[in-house]
Amino acid sequence: MRILVVFLILSFGVESEPFKLPLFDQTNLDRIEIEPVLDMDGILLSMIRCLPQKSKFNISVDLVGRVGNRSVINSSVENSSVGSVGRYYVGIVAKMPLYSSIELEKSVKRESDIRLKISGLIGSIANNVVVLKTALRELGLYIALEKRSKRRIRAGIAFTEEQVKYLQRVIAAKKNRNQAIAAINVSRLELIALCRENRRNSVNTVLINTIERAINASN
Secondary structure, eight states, X not given: OXXXXXXXXXXXXXXXXXXXXXXXXXXXXXXXXXXXXXXXXXXXXXXXXXXXXXXXXXXXXXXXXXXXXXXXXXXXXXXXXXXXXXXXXXXXXXHSOSSOHHHHHHHHHHHHHHHHHHHHHHHHHHHHHHHHHHHHHHHHHHHHHHHHHHHHHHTTSSOHHHHHHHHHHHHHHHHXXXXXXXXXXXXXXXXXXXXXXXXXXXXXXXXXXXXHHHHHOOO
16 A cells, blocks of 8 residues: 555656646637648749749730831831831831740740749748648657656656657657758749849848748747
8 A cells, every 4th residue: 555655646746736738739620721821922923023034924915016006107117208228127127026926935935934933932932831830849749748758757657768759759850840941941042043133132031031920920
């Protein structure tokens, strides 16, 4: 009977106050909201504005305007005082489009590919922000459990294997955290590399601030 009393004292009386284990996630699972992890639209807009070449998506409107004004240019040339040779060369300039259909198609395709690449890099950042936040929560949880097991071992009510188990999980969570941070920075640098040189610093600031807000958000 005395041994049982001693065991109960060691089990419940070692710590002056009960151990409080932090919850992994306090999100209400009954309410699910689909929203972006970070301001993906804002990043995309900043990236489009910093690209070195002007967008060709609306260039067809300009070409239609040039074709519509061709007769006006020709009539003004014919009524002017320039000679036939002059009218010939002015006519060529007026009728020659700024972009051929093949060049326009290639340019739009190239810009479309760049936008798809930008979207993929932004998506990669968003995905790794989720991985990083999960790793940080796991890290806080396993560090607390590792400290608890250390106290339990010191009190003689747990074996060393318990602390080793949680210590291994701490190491794994730190590895996931560091890998996510590295992946975020790789995507960030790839995005900055697509910008004009005079816009890279400002876009980099936008990226860093947006990513940090997403990481530190409570949701």
